[in-house]
Amino acid sequence: MAQLLFRDALNQAMSEEMERDSRVYLLGEEVAQYDGAYKVSQGMLARFGEKRVIDTPIAELGFVAVAVGSALAGLRPIIEVMTYNFAILSLDAIINTAAKAHQMTAGQLSCPIVLRGATGAGGALAAQHSQSLESQYTHIPGLICVSPSTPADAKGLLKSAIRDPNPVIFFEHEALYSAKGEVPDGEHLVPIGKGDIKREGSDVTIIAWSRQMKQLIEHADAWSEELGLDIELVDPRTLRPLDMDLILASVKKTGRVVIVEEGFQFNHVGAEIAYRIQRDGFDLLDAPVERVTNIDVPMPYSPALEKLVLPNADRIKAAIRAVCYK
Amino acid sequence: MKQTSQLGSYAHKFPRGRAAELPKETLLKMYRDMVEQRRFEEATGRAYGLGKIMGFCHLYIGQEAISVGAAAALRPSDVMMSAYRIHAQAMARGVPAQAIMDELFGKATGCVQGLGGSMHIFDIAKGFWGGWGLVGQQVPTAAGVAFAQKYQSTGDVTMVFFGDGAVHQGAIHETFNLASVWGLPIVFVVENNQYGMGTALSRVSSLEPLHEMADAYKIRHYEFNGMDLLESYDAFADAVDYAREHSRPVYLEARCSRFRGHSMSDPGKYRTKEQLEEEKAHDPIPGFAAFLVDCGVTTHEALEALDETVKAEMKLILERAEAAPWPDAELISKYVLVSP
Incomplete structure (x- = not known):
């Protein structure tokens, strides 16, 4: 077993799934050239190229909704929202589109996105940057909500989330990115819905x-x-x-x-x-x-x-x- | 101060005359499509008045030249997406009228089994992708479909409709920017019928014509007379070809009128009777009928007979929708999540 940082476990999960499935791509603010605001996507632009690791403007409603649309059309986007405080702007795309598409089309469409980013109080960031808004999402039928506590769970759950046919909201505590823990070697999947x-x-x-x-x-x-x-x-x-x-x-x-x-x-x-x-x-x-x-x-x-x-x-x-x- | 604006540089004059290449059979089919849509919506209005159709319900009457011109410019594998004034657009794309009417009635045989209703018509196999009820929501979503088309090199394009009431949604402007930066093969279409619900556009918009806003995003744009089927087809054919060939967005403004209220609950008090009559003078259906007769493609008598046939079909469609079965209770939770 390797000792990994939480952020590197997430990076491994995304990279392994992108190797495995060409439909998977990553987009978000600062994810490509800057290697991610929290360095979760370090090196991924160099490894996967501009087509699959995509910088967006600071426009959460627009780019999250575009990613949602691409999922309806068969792609598997991983959407990094930097923090869930900012993802509030994208709730229309998540609640009104992603969570509704399968039911509203009687199963003709599905929306396999992963929305992931930082949650919680990172340390003296004050009122607008320290929220845990998980219950906004757990309230919504049609969404799956995941919140790992260890690097091993982070890796295994993110891989399962990327493979899941439903929209998955993935919460990463801001104070966990530098946490270290053992992660099993080789293919490591943690099933969604299992504590x-x-x-x-x-x-x-x-x-x-x-x-x-x-x-x-x-x-x-x-x-x-x-x-x-x-x-x-x-x-x-x-x-x-x-x-x-x-x-x-x-x-x-x-x-x-x-x-x-x-x-x-x-x-x-x-x-x-x-x-x-x-x-x-x-x-x-x-x-x-x-x-x-x-x-x-x-x-x-x-x-x-x-x-x-x-x-x-x-x-x-x-x-x-x-x-x-x- | 140095003047850097290039306003107007992305304005485009589309070439007229593409419609002249359409064979006679296609012209007649397009006429029939408009008549079917008109009679379908009239039947829908009657059924709504009788309480057979519930919920929000928005009729397309007056705008048929747009739906038919647009659909004629698309390939079967292209995607059309829209908001909630969609019965006619779905029909134009080939969704069976019976499946739409059954959906309006909330029946199990509806195109989404009674889960959607008037605002949420979907038939993915026919290339009609709904059916979205939040003003402007469908625009970034459609750009995502175009993103996937480009990502997967399908050679297809996406066409997305929205109303003049939607153009000031932030989501649409964010989408224009992304579509331009990422070079997405998408045709944005604002159907400017001059009223968002009952509010006149001039009361809430700093800009007219609306298509000029595309200049700020370096997107090709132009307007056309949405009450004229041939001009509509010309405009759409040019836009679709450009989006496909260059993998670039286009923004079209269809100037049009709707002859009914915003929805079934709107008595339309913001327009005078005279104003409405003046708008109806531009009705696309008699206009195109006169063109067909003038060109010797058909006769008045044949068109009148066609109208009677269509009316009889719509009567039958209403009867079948009435008789269709209600959905089973198990449907309530069947599609909340994708089954493992």
């Missing part, structure tokens, strides 16, 4: 993904010891469709659930997970489900304030104690 137990435990289930899961993996041993509670970490990896079988199996074991999610609180993804746990696992629960999200405000700039708004160790540990009545 993963990142740490086995018996007392409390924590459900999280993306950067929050990475931080939990780093702290879970220490916190388990400190709290005297054996923490199980469940990473759904795909946010829609959810792997409820895996989540409920963990709830059956522990009876206690904390959901940790970066982003605004009202209508967040975890709210849907909590609803499904109480509906399908009511008898398995020994305590109400707790959630830890951002404090529900636009992100302040000052690092002193940002760390209070994001889920942090104090609030997560308090939630663990609450569901365990400790």
Whole structure:
């Protein structure tokens, strides 16, 4: 197994799939000549040429919609949106075209795009550049939403996303691009819709993904010891469709659930997970489900304030104690 | 200050007379297509009034010279995409009238099985790609189809229609820029019927004629009389050939009138009766009929007989749509995602 940076795992996934399928191409702001705003597409222009690695103007509505149209006509675009804060401009193409085309044409068209880019709070970037807008997309039938936490999952899920016949929205936390991790050698695919137990435990289930899961993996041993509670970490990896079988199996074991999610609180993804746990696992629960999200405000700039708004160790540990009545 | 603008340099005078090369049979077929579209839309209006057709419904009456001229300039493998005033455009492309009417009725036998309705007519096999309900949305989407045509070297072109109400959408301007920069084989067509819903174009547009905006994007552009079938065909034939040969976009402005409201719910109070009558004096169908008779291609009697035949066909189409089956409940979730 090789140690890879998250960004290089994504690069490998795209490059391998472009080698495999000539219909796959990459477009976005700064992806070609500049090697990507986050260097995810480093070297890809040199390797695949101008036809398949394409710089766009800063015009998200236009170029995302053009890519969507090309997918309807049989290509498989990977659309890099730099960040999901900017992708707001392209929502018409995603929600009104990509997510509707298959159903509205009674199956005559399909839209195999991958929309990918940075999400979350990268560090003191203030209100307009620090959002986690995943629930905007998980709300929409016709879209698949993926959010990996490790380089291995990033590679395996991106390859599956590129091969998927449906529109896939792929969230890469801005603070994860430089994270390092082991990635299996050779062909590595992670199936969409399958979660993963990142740490086995018996007392409390924590459900999280993306950067929050990475931080939990780093702290879970220490916190388990400190709290005297054996923490199980469940990473759904795909946010829609959810792997409820895996989540409920963990709830059956522990009876206690904390959901940790970066982003605004009202209508967040975890709210849907909590609803499904109480509906399908009511008898398995020994305590109400707790959630830890951002404090529900636009992100302040000052690092002193940002760390209070994001889920942090104090609030997560308090939630663990609450569901365990400790 | 140094004057760098070259406004007007991409304006193009299209060569007249291409239509003169069309054989007699084609001219008669084009006439029949216009009549079928007119009678279809009249039947649609009646069925809507009876509550057989629901939802938003926009009739094409008055603009038939555009749909027919456009379709005649395309190859079968080319793509036509549009917004939501589309029944006639779909017919022009060869989508069976029965499948469209069944769709308007919400029946299982409709061209998209009752999932789309009036605004979402699709028949990909016929080269008619809808059918999009958000103003201007179809324009970048169509450019994506043209992108794929170029990427895959198919030699096909895409033609996309939008109304004068759509031209100030940012998406369209972003698309003009991309189509020009990337050299896409696409024909943009604004059907300027002078009203976006009920708002006169002059109240909301800083620019007329609309096709001149293409100059800013170095796109060839021109306008034509969209109420004249032969001029329409000339304009489209020139544009399609240019887009195909040079892999470049073209922007056409079809000056036209719609004789009915924006949609079935629009009483049209923004036009006087006299104004509407003046517009109807340019009706493309009697105009082309007179041309055919003058040229000795056909006779008044033959055209009247044709009209009766078409009316009878439309009556039958309505009866069949009425009798067609409703879709099954399982259709609700059948096409949300592509089945594995």
